Amino acid sequence: MKQLLRWLIVAVTTVAAPSAFAERLELPSAAPVAPKELAVPRASARFESYEALHGSFSSPAHCAGVPGGFWIELGGKGDCLRSYAQGLSAADNPTVLVYFSGDVLLKTREGVRFVGAGYERRSPERIERDMARWSERAGVPAIFIARPGMFGSSGDHNQRREPREVMLMERTLDAIRQRHRVSTFILVGQSGGGHIAASLLNRRRDVSALVLSSALLSVREVTDYWNKRRTVQSDGTVLYDPIDHLSGIRRDPRPLILVLSDLQDRIVPYPSQLTYVRRLQAAGFEPLHILLSATDKNHHALARHGRRAAELVARGEPIGTIRAALEDVGMRPTE
16 A cells, blocks of 8 residues: 555646746747737636737737727727726726836847746736735735736737837727726836836826836846846847936926835846936926835846835825835835
């Protein structure tokens, strides 16, 4: 019997092991993408790394079957942008929280592209659950808008930070505002999602507050930083740099702007975030820059804390309360 049990344990381990060490999908720096029709995962179905790596396409008819989907056309080309909303009223929605997540497509030093390991663990059900909790704590509706090429939106994530990505997100906010009668948005962005949030701040008059965590805010500065560390260079000149368009931020009333940073951030260097803060100050704004100590090895994971700060902003809590709350979620302000 003992020998049989040992055999069963070995057999189960042998069967389970390949999934844990499955070959990673990769794409060399110069290799073309091969997009396919957008998949529509529901409930606990997982998102596909292939789509995040190669991109996907949709159509108006196809997008009509995507939960929370918005068909947006720009320059004769359309994409289906998926959203995950919780807490919306059938009547008016005076204030709505909107979250933009960070990049899922990463690069090696040689420019080989691959999708972060955590991406395939996410599902629509999990995102909706996160938004439901966020909405409940904030007391206002909350929406996760999936950026092009990821988390159920069509498009090419390889083209992130290009003007088209910013404009697609802008048009999606327009559609949400109209459909759900939204008066103001509180935008929250982590890392590459912070680039989107900051870019939208420059282009809209309905953003009452902005929370940026470990955000990519000075594209040229960050691109130069990584180009010095990679053998394959990136062209930052084709990208939208939010730091160049601060004159578009509304001034009456001025939005509340919170920037959450870690001095040791290894993904988006702290000096680039500080540059953005100083440019805002020079333009006459008063951003609140809070320095934190992230617990991950890259000192970059501040998404949870950005959402926590935003929910307190939505509740009208004072800045002192927000600072204290950041300590409660495991982040100690150092300034």
